[in-house]
Amino acid sequence: MTTYNLALIGFGGVNRALAELIRDEPQRFSSLGFELRVVAITDLAFGSLVQGDGIDLAAVLAMPRGSSFDGLPGGSSDPRNEEVIKNSPADIVVEATFTSPVDGEPAVSHVRWAIESGKHVVTTNKGPVALQGTSLSKLAAGNGVRFEYEGAVMSGTPVIRLAHKMLGGLELNAVQGILNGTSNYVLGRMEAGLRLDEAIAEAQNLGYAEADPTADIGGSDVRLKVAILANELLGATIHPSDVHTTGIQDITSDDVAQALANGLRWKLIGEARRESDGRIVASVQPIALEADHPLAGISGATNAVSFTTDLLGAVTVSGPGAGRVETAYALISDIIAVDDFVKGAVRA
Amino acid sequence: MTTYNLALIGFGGVNRALAELIRDEPQRFSSLGFELRVVAITDLAFGSLVQGDGIDLAAVLAMPRGSSFDGLPGGSSDPRNEEVIKNSPADIVVEATFTSPVDGEPAVSHVRWAIESGKHVVTTNKGPVALQGTSLSKLAAGNGVRFEYEGAVMSGTPVIRLAHKMLGGLELNAVQGILNGTSNYVLGRMEAGLRLDEAIAEAQNLGYAEADPTADIGGSDVRLKVAILANELLGATIHPSDVHTTGIQDITSDDVAQALANGLRWKLIGEARRESDGRIVASVQPIALEADHPLAGISGATNAVSFTTDLLGAVTVSGPGAGRVETAYALISDIIAVDDFVKGAVRA
Numbered sequence: 001m002t003t004y005n006l007a008l009i010g011f012g013g014v015n016r017a018l019a020e021l022i023r024d025e026p027q028r029f030s031s032l033g034f035e036l037r038v039v040a041i042t043d044l045a046f047g048s049l050v051q052g053d054g055i056d057l058a059a060v061l062a063m064p065r066g067s068s069f070d071g072l073p074g075g076s077s078d079p080r081n082e083e084v085i086k087n088s089p090a091d092i093v094v095e096a097t098f099t100s101p102v103d104g105e106p107a108v109s110h111v112r113w114a115i116e117s118g119k120h121v122v123t124t125n126k127g128p129v130a131l132q133g134t135s136l137s138k139l140a141a142g143n144g145v146r147f148e149y150e151g152a153v154m155s156g157t158p159v160i161r162l163a164h165k166m167l168g169g170l171e172l173n174a175v176q177g178i179l180n181g182t183s184n185y186v187l188g189r190m191e192a193g194l195r196l197d198e199a200i201a202e203a204q205n206l207g208y209a210e211a212d213p214t215a216d217i218g219g220s221d222v223r224l225k226v227a228i229l230a231n232e233l234l235g236a237t238i239h240p241s242d243v244h245t246t247g248i249q250d251i252t253s254d255d256v257a258q259a260l261a262n263g264l265r266w267k268l269i270g271e272a273r274r275e276s277d278g279r280i281v282a283s284v285q286p287i288a289l290e291a292d293h294p295l296a297g298i299s300g301a302t303n304a305v306s307f308t309t310d311l312l313g314a315v316t317v318s319g320p321g322a323g324r325v326e327t328a329y330a331l332i333s334d335i336i337a338v339d340d341f342v343k344g345a346v347r348a
Numbered sequence: 349m350t351t352y353n354l355a356l357i358g359f360g361g362v363n364r365a366l367a368e369l370i371r372d373e374p375q376r377f378s379s380l381g382f383e384l385r386v387v388a389i390t391d392l393a394f395g396s397l398v399q400g401d402g403i404d405l406a407a408v409l410a411m412p413r414g415s416s417f418d419g420l421p422g423g424s425s426d427p428r429n430e431e432v433i434k435n436s437p438a439d440i441v442v443e444a445t446f447t448s449p450v451d452g453e454p455a456v457s458h459v460r461w462a463i464e465s466g467k468h469v470v471t472t473n474k475g476p477v478a479l480q481g482t483s484l485s486k487l488a489a490g491n492g493v494r495f496e497y498e499g500a501v502m503s504g505t506p507v508i509r510l511a512h513k514m515l516g517g518l519e520l521n522a523v524q525g526i527l528n529g530t531s532n533y534v535l536g537r538m539e540a541g542l543r544l545d546e547a548i549a550e551a552q553n554l555g556y557a558e559a560d561p562t563a564d565i566g567g568s569d570v571r572l573k574v575a576i577l578a579n580e581l582l583g584a585t586i587h588p589s590d591v592h593t594t595g596i597q598d599i600t601s602d603d604v605a606q607a608l609a610n611g612l613r614w615k616l617i618g619e620a621r622r623e624s625d626g627r628i629v630a631s632v633q634p635i636a637l638e639a640d641h642p643l644a645g646i647s648g649a650t651n652a653v654s655f656t657t658d659l660l661g662a663v664t665v666s667g668p669g670a671g672r673v674e675t676a677y678a679l680i681s682d683i684i685a686v687d688d689f690v691k692g693a694v695r696a
Contacts, residue, residue, distance in 0.1 A: 029517070031517075032516060032517050082461055088424060094557060117493055141654060145595060156659065156660045157660060157663055158510075158514040158515070158663075162506075162510065165514070166506040166510055166513070166514065167375070167506070167683050168380060168681065168683070169376055169379075169380050169677070169680050169681070169684060170677065176388055199618060248417045279465035291647065292647045294646075294650070294666060297645010297646065297647070298645065299639065299640045299644075299645070300640055302642070311504065311669055311673050311677040312505060312559065312667055312668055312674050312677055313667070313674075313678075314667065315505055315506075315665070315666070315667035315668075316665070316666045316667065317660065317663070317664070317665050317666075318642060318663070318664045318665075318666075319660055319661070319664065320660055320661055320663075325658065325659050326660050326661075328659075329517070329518065329659040329660055332517050333514070333516065333517070336517060338514050343693065
């Protein structure tokens with residue numbers, strides 16, 4: 001059986017969830033025809049750890065927050081990201097650091113170092129994909145490695161790969177999505193009678209919304225995802241700042257109630273569309289959808305993307321858009337794609 | 349570029365739509381890396397036509413109903429299905445005759461003849477898949493050819509292949525679907541105030557429902573699809589008669605109105621589920637779904653399948669479940685899968 005050596009860059013919720021699955025469920029991977037071994041971990045808090053014969057995941061997962069890899073064989077209190085990414089014996093670099101919506105750093109550099117040193121990269125990080133996706137994909141192709149990022153849009157729910165592999169031979173003319181669970185939850189609770197601030201507070205109590213919900217409510221989280229979808233699925237070359245963005249902060253309880261009374265439902269819709277002149281236009285904005293719109297029935301924190309195609313009309317996929325295990329699954333699906341590539345089972 | 353020779357078995361709506369796409373849009377296929385040439389057509393009404401260097405599709409598509417292939421070079425007024433399937437120079441047999449819910453014939457024989465003569469088979473015909481899918485798949489594997497049938501469940505909307513290829517590494521524990529557009533349309537119209545018989549009449553006027561709507565309303569259409577999903581995705585070995593089936597014929601306007609008042613929506617749900625003892629239980633029945641159920645918002649003639657997975661929870665795909673062009677696309681997606689197989693780009 002093939003063994004892939006992994007370097008985990010960032011040891012927060014998502015990469016910890018992946019490490020737990022590798023520790024607890026080796027049969028999940030062996031049934032796919034490969035085995036995963038973590039040979040390096042870097043993290044701002046823990047530092048770095050490189051052990052070419054495989055890190056004891058049970059031991060590092062049990063380390064309390066605030067402790068350090070310093071003192072372990074191959075350990076350091078310093079993350080040493082560049083050195084670990086370039087020189088560790090990893091086949092696949094798993095990038096799961098924080099998302100910078102401005103320049104995508106440090107993730108962009110992490111991805112670049114990995115690709116340039118001949119390693120495949122899988123990531124759930126929107127930043128590098130939204131801001132440098134096209135150039136990084138080109139770099140990967142030139143270096144004969146894969147750059148996979150299914151989790152950047154809707155965590156483990158397949159979107160990018162679904163469009164590429166399941167809708168072959170169709171002309172894709174538009175992509176519309178509910179791409180932020182917090183704002184969708186908030187709008188749903190406003191339909192149930194809450195005010196915006198009450199609904200946000202409830203979402204925060206449930207752990208859906210951050211302490212600062214601006215990126216969710218104001219639409220900037222969705223903007224990054226729309227840029228990814230536009231570039232990846234419609235062949236655009238846009239920057240997130242090209243996505244005209246309006247959040248739900250000005251939607252009132254009255255707006256929601258009045259729409260409901262008319263059979264309409266407010267949703268925060270991220271959209272990229274090919275105009276008749278070939279231009280790709282992308283936006284994020286609240287839209288009051290007719291009840292029979294494919295996204296009108298997407299409730300709670302669920303995310304969804306609807307593809308407008310020439311032969312099938314609308315095809316819609318919905319599922320989780322967040323969650324540590326759900327996002328870790330995106331990494332697994334990316335590793336399956338790397339494995340397909342390594343084993344030659346990829347459509348030319 | 350690879351050229352695939354096709355034999356079209358049945359020249360009704362779906363295979364005519366495929367022939368029209370081949371006639372009108374060769375670039376759709378060349379962009380996929382292959383070219384399609386129809387070398388044989390058989391049909392109960394037209395008879396049979398075999399022309400190894402390619403049939404003039406514009407000419408045969410222009411032939412009026414009631415005419416015959418007799419008199420054309422390679423033509424006969426007799427369908428000669430067995431001879432054409434076994435001896436025509438086709439690489440891929442496209443089976444689109446009528447569905448027999450009893451024994452799957454004549455499609456089962458058509459598929460068997462094709463496989464045994466070393467030809468790939470693509471079909472949109474539920475009958476052979478629901479009734480003989482496992483044995484036919486085994487026969488195909490033994491003969492080194494593909495038997496592909498994405499269109500048997502939800503026309504061109506990807507379901508079977510999506511589960512196999514996009515949900516790898518997940519444990520799939522249940523599949524629930526809205527798999528009949530007519531009954532879903534009828535239930536929606538009953539929510540708008542129509543009686544069952546009025547809603548059925550309207551569906552008939554719109555061309556959704558057959559003159560005899562029994563298979564749609566009574567659930568037997570969905571039963572075949574549930575058997576396919578149970579066998580294909582949950583590894584069951586059930587016969588359609590094992591699927592406990594109740595249609596929507598006894599749902600009243602009062603039932604629908606009362607459910608709506610309680611925030612519930614009646615849907616005809618086809619379902620296969622793995623019980624804790626490993627048994628697969630399959631059913632078709634009307635269920636009053638909570639508003640936040642992934643299938644509650646599926647409206648009109650749209651179909652949908654929701655997969656219950658261990659790491660992602662529910663992932664749902666919705667799209668058309670019928671239509672001649674939509675179903676012809678299922679055949680195209682099957683031919684892409686054959687091409688992947690021929691070119692070695694298939695995961696082992």
